[in-house]
Amino acid sequence: MRILALLPLLALAPGCHNACQKLCDDIYEYGQECGFEPTKDDLKACYDAEASSEQTRDKRAQCRMNAADLREEWECQDLIPYFDPPEEDSAGGDAWLDLLEAMSDSGGAP
Secondary structure (H helix, E strand, O other): OHHHHHHHHHHHOOOOOOHHHHHHHHHHHHHHHOOOOOOHHHHHHHHHHHHHOOOOHHHHHHHHHHHHHHHHHOOHHHHHHHHOOOHHHOOOHHHHHHHHHHHHHOOOOO
């Protein structure tokens, strides 16, 4: 009987994500903490891009390292170009992909 009581909670549980999709979650949460207003559409675009990308062992390791360093290496002001781009250059979810690429290229530092 107790198992039946847990079924609604299981329906709300997030799906499985790879390490890079987990980084999408971390960026979304950190953006909110910094006062930005990331959208669920941005998050979904990030998930989709990271689901279709080639997930090598090195790529997963890089994403795990970047997730661990996100708050230590990146200050809120470093996120401005990715969360609050100029109106004429508003890229939405693409800006997040640029952030993921910037993190990978720099080894996690801005």
